[in-house]
Amino acid sequence: MPAELEGTYKAREVEGFFDLLFYRRVGFALARLFAALRISPAAVTVLSGLFGIVAGHLYFYRGLSINIVGMALHVTANALDNADGQLARLTNTGSRFGRALDGVADNLVFLSIYLHLCLRHIAAGGSDAVFVLAAAAAASHSIQSAVADYCRNGYLYFVKGRSRSELESSAVVRAKRYELTWQREPGKKFLLTVYLNYTRQQEIILPSLKRLQSAAAAAFPREIPPWLTMQYCDGARPIIRWLGVMMTNFRMAILFILLILARPIWYFVVELTVLNVVVFYVVSRQRSLCRSLLRTVANRSNSAGVASSCSV
Numbered sequence: 001m002p003a004e005l006e007g008t009y010k011a012r013e014v015e016g017f018f019d020l021l022f023y024r025r026v027g028f029a030l031a032r033l034f035a036a037l038r039i040s041p042a043a044v045t046v047l048s049g050l051f052g053i054v055a056g057h058l059y060f061y062r063g064l065s066i067n068i069v070g071m072a073l074h075v076t077a078n079a080l081d082n083a084d085g086q087l088a089r090l091t092n093t094g095s096r097f098g099r100a101l102d103g104v105a106d107n108l109v110f111l112s113i114y115l116h117l118c119l120r121h122i123a124a125g126g127s128d129a130v131f132v133l134a135a136a137a138a139a140s141h142s143i144q145s146a147v148a149d150y151c152r153n154g155y156l157y158f159v160k161g162r163s164r165s166e167l168e169s170s171a172v173v174r175a176k177r178y179e180l181t182w183q184r185e186p187g188k189k190f191l192l193t194v195y196l197n198y199t200r201q202q203e204i205i206l207p208s209l210k211r212l213q214s215a216a217a218a219a220f221p222r223e224i225p226p227w228l229t230m231q232y233c234d235g236a237r238p239i240i241r242w243l244g245v246m247m248t249n250f251r252m253a254i255l256f257i258l259l260i261l262a263r264p265i266w267y268f269v270v271e272l273t274v275l276n277v278v279v280f281y282v283v284s285r286q287r288s289l290c291r292s293l294l295r296t297v298a299n300r301s302n303s304a305g306v307a308s309s310c311s312v
Helices: 002-006 017-036 041-058 064-091 096-123 130-160 170-178 186-205 207-219 226-246 248-260 266-272 274-311
Strands: none
Touching (some): 017 041, 017 248, 130 207, 130 226, 207 274, 226 248, 266 274
16 A cells, blocks of 8 residues: 555655645545545546635634634645545546646635635725735735746656656647637636646746756657756755745645634735745746756757767
8 A cells, every 4th residue: 555655646755744644645545435436536626626615715704613614624625635636646547637627726715715814804894905915915826836836847857757747838738728619628628728827827937947848858858867867856955845835735834823813814924925935946946957957958968969970
């Protein structure tokens, strides 16, 4: 079982502490149950989203007991969110449609949380201007999540092997979306539209990672060479340490603490300050790493080309 459980991880290095300790174990048990019941990963994703949306609604109320029920539902939603990906890997049924649906579900959960926290603040006599604060926090959240996911998949691509990564070009997604029509497959067309915007956002924020991926694919079409894996791994260590701060578990912990303290509106402030400082650091380090490796890949490719022409 430990080997089978490990096989449902993305990679141990990029899993958060609470993921390894709790969520991945619970998610694996749920994934095995869902596999036995022939429940699809997409159905689990929808169920996760429903639990999370209800949890967000329960954060509207000022009673701590009701908030605690919301926290329990939120934890359940996160366990199911882990389970859908583990189920997809366990049954080898992962797809870009599943990833897109997962992203939509996550966004709806946090939309519910943000909306109900704002309404709670207004109901207590606060200003309507809280919606401006929430909108800024939501925009920051979108960037933070996109960066964390892109950097994590970049690490998997260069260190753990291309097959372990979900790093995908917006050009590929655009081509797949173009093949669908709104009349015949509106659901899939919508999901790929959302996913296309997501991949574009990642490439706009970190174009150097996209360029490094393209350069590596052109120079090393079969597999990433060991020297590039080692250099990427060494350079990415400081980045990997901070990715967990931008992921769901840290956000949930901060939100739960602020709900207990009856100051949940400060969650928006944490996103706009602490988490934006972290994302700025991560983006800076990732850009520096990719630019350095781009030069190395180019030099190695040129050296190989010279050696080949000389041998001829």
